[in-house]
Amino acid sequence: MGLLSFIFIANFFCFFIWCAMSNLRIKLDKKFLENPFIAPSGVFGLGYDVSFDYEIKKLGAFTMKTATTKKRDGNVPPRTVETPAGMLNSIGLQNPGIDEYLKLFPTIKKFFSKCPLIFSISGETVDDFEYLAKRVTEIESDLIALELNLSCPNLRSGGVTFSSSVKDSIEVCKKVRKVWGKSLIAKLSPLSDFKEMGISLESEGVNIFCAINTLPGMRFDIYKRKPSLGNFHGGLSGPALLPVSLKCVWDLRKVTKLPIIGVGGVYSAESAIEMFMAGANYVGIGSAYYNNPDLLDEVIGGVKKFLIENDLKGIDEIVSLAHKDA
Amino acid sequence: MIDTTVVSVKRVGNFHFLIDLDAKVNLNPIPGQFFMLKINDLNDPFFMRPFSVFDADKNILRFLIEIKGNGTKTLSRSTAGDILKVRGPLGNGFQFDNVKKALLYAGGTGIAPMFYLAKNLKKNGVEIDVILGFRNKDRVIYEDSFAELGEVFVYTDDGSYREKGNVADFVLKKEYDGVFACGPVPMLKAIQRRHKNAQISLESVFACGAGACMGCVVKSVSGYARVCKDGPVFSAKDVII
Numbered sequence: 001m002g003l004l005s006f007i008f009i010a011n012f013f014c015f016f017i018w019c020a021m022s023n024l025r026i027k028l029d030k031k032f033l034e035n036p037f038i039a040p041s042g043v044f045g046l047g048y049d050v051s052f053d054y055e056i057k058k059l060g061a062f063t064m065k066t067a068t069t070k071k072r073d074g075n076v077p078p079r080t081v082e083t084p085a086g087m088l089n090s091i092g093l094q095n096p097g098i099d100e101y102l103k104l105f106p107t108i109k110k111f112f113s114k115c116p117l118i119f120s121i122s123g124e125t126v127d128d129f130e131y132l133a134k135r136v137t138e139i140e141s142d143l144i145a146l147e148l149n150l151s152c153p154n155l156r157s158g159g160v161t162f163s164s165s166v167k168d169s170i171e172v173c174k175k176v177r178k179v180w181g182k183s184l185i186a187k188l189s190p191l192s193d194f195k196e197m198g199i200s201l202e203s204e205g206v207n208i209f210c211a212i213n214t215l216p217g218m219r220f221d222i223y224k225r226k227p228s229l230g231n232f233h234g235g236l237s238g239p240a241l242l243p244v245s246l247k248c249v250w251d252l253r254k255v256t257k258l259p260i261i262g263v264g265g266v267y268s269a270e271s272a273i274e275m276f277m278a279g280a281n282y283v284g285i286g287s288a289y290y291n292n293p294d295l296l297d298e299v300i301g302g303v304k305k306f307l308i309e310n311d312l313k314g315i316d317e318i319v320s321l322a323h324k325d326a
Numbered sequence: 327m328i329d330t331t332v333v334s335v336k337r338v339g340n341f342h343f344l345i346d347l348d349a350k351v352n353l354n355p356i357p358g359q360f361f362m363l364k365i366n367d368l369n370d371p372f373f374m375r376p377f378s379v380f381d382a383d384k385n386i387l388r389f390l391i392e393i394k395g396n397g398t399k400t401l402s403r404s405t406a407g408d409i410l411k412v413r414g415p416l417g418n419g420f421q422f423d424n425v426k427k428a429l430l431y432a433g434g435t436g437i438a439p440m441f442y443l444a445k446n447l448k449k450n451g452v453e454i455d456v457i458l459g460f461r462n463k464d465r466v467i468y469e470d471s472f473a474e475l476g477e478v479f480v481y482t483d484d485g486s487y488r489e490k491g492n493v494a495d496f497v498l499k500k501e502y503d504g505v506f507a508c509g510p511v512p513m514l515k516a517i518q519r520r521h522k523n524a525q526i527s528l529e530s531v532f533a534c535g536a537g538a539c540m541g542c543v544v545k546s547v548s549g550y551a552r553v554c555k556d557g558p559v560f561s562a563k564d565v566i567i
Contacts, residue, residue, distance in 0.1 A: 043539065045537065050555070052538060073549060091541060094550065238369070291374065294327050
């Protein structure tokens with residue numbers, strides 16, 4: 001019995017030391033996140049009404065599903081299709097609209113309790129973004145940041161997405177910055193001009209970049225002889241996207257010192273470490289979670305182990321590490 | 327996720343197999359609920375695969391699976407002792423607490439949730455009529471097993487076995503206070519027309535299987551509904567299929 005107690009206490013002690021040595025806590029704005037892993041918008045809906053309850057509460061921060069000015073029913077199904085090591089989705093920003101969203105917010109906040117929340121907005125005009133940002137200020141004290149989902153087509157520019165036009169993106173950031181005081185995140189498309197976008201948006205008051213959104217793609221149903229998705233095309237996510245997102249984060253890091261949330265295809269501790277080394281300060285865990293709901297635990301454990309084995313004190317020490325001498 | 331151990335994998339007829347998994351604990355699934363099965367650790371196939379419970383007894387979960395694509399082919403090659411990761415039970419199952427006389431329609435692989443439902447109805451002392459529909463004689467399975475639970479009527483599209491036609495050709499002679507159906511969309515549409523209060527189990531491609539991604543939606547009287555979370559069992563009057 002004495003020996004057993006000793007082993008138990010020794011193990012507990014080792015575990016305590018191990019935890020203390022491999023702290024993943026990281027600052028975002030003025031708040032410390034328990035870990036640098038952030039849910040990208042849309043992947044887990046509004047969080048509280050899904051069967052991933054326990055797992056998603058362990059995230060460092062949670063980005064809520066993008067809100068629009070009015071309710072959106074979303075696209076015609078089928079809305080998802082598998083691809084080699086990934087998936088395409090064309091959900092179409094289904095959401096209840098900002099009014100309903102704000103009514104639901106107390107429930108969302110209560111569900112997440114300690115997990116910090118990021119609100120995500122998207123508009124069809126610059127004014128939509130400004131209006132939405134103003135509305136979100138009603139709950140500003142309960143949020144750590146506001147994300148601008150710039151992947152929506154700008155109706156005033158003939159349907160070209162905001163993120164593919166530096167000028168349009170600047171206009172959105174300028175207007176939103178005037179009404180939003182906390183951290184502002186610009187979510188970029190892989191098709192963005194990262195150099196111009198990085199430099200321009202930084203000077204318009206963006207505090208954090210989120211790179212990248214999904215990559216446009218298609219699949220076809222050869223038996224039905226038509227596109228697999230009801231909306232014809234969708235956005236590629238999952239491990240297949242990883243090399244693309246790593247390159248985007250790498251390019252963006254070359255032009256900005258602002259924090260980057262690296263998103264796209266992270267599916268393991270190793271791929272998360274790659275993302276940090278490419279230049280990300282935080283890493284989005286997205287659709288790979290659908291393939292492996294234990295992913296967050298595996299990534300947290302794996303990254304901690306990597307830090308210890310390589311005598312590194314924290315995440316900050318691996319951020320942009322691959323840029324040294326490059 | 328739950329680590330289950332494969333107990334056995336058996337071929338059933340020409341197109342299906344039965345897989346028994348030991349979950350170590352009794353997960354008490356409700357008939358109509360489903361589990362997401364992880365195919366492998368390779369990220370390809372990317373989605374976990376949803377299967378409704380064919381049968382469950384204490385720690386054992388049994389699934390009837392049609393071999394159709396890479397995912398089901400890989401699962402069919404599992405052997406006893408393999409570890410298979412699963413999530414579940416998920417979704418809303420059938421409601422049958424106050425049912426005394428039940429009519430069950432099952433088309434093709436749609437027999438999977440109906441067998442577990444029939445067993446539970448029988449346990450509750452419910453009188454059951456089961457209408458099974460298959461494409462042809464080669465595809466007829468589990469007729470005898472259903473016959474142990476109630477009166478069975480079999481239809482084949484080409485008439486190569488029993489009655490020619492589909493399950494909606496079954497002539498209603500009795501009153502039922504519970505109607506349940508699972509099968510292909512045209513069959514479910516026909517059931518919808520005959521029985522406004524039927525409970526129907528829908529199928530869709532699930533990406534998350536958790537109600538998060540909004541990918542598997544079906545049109546309902548109150549907008550798009552998630553098949554994985556709001557269903558897969560819906561009241562026939564609530565969905566537009």
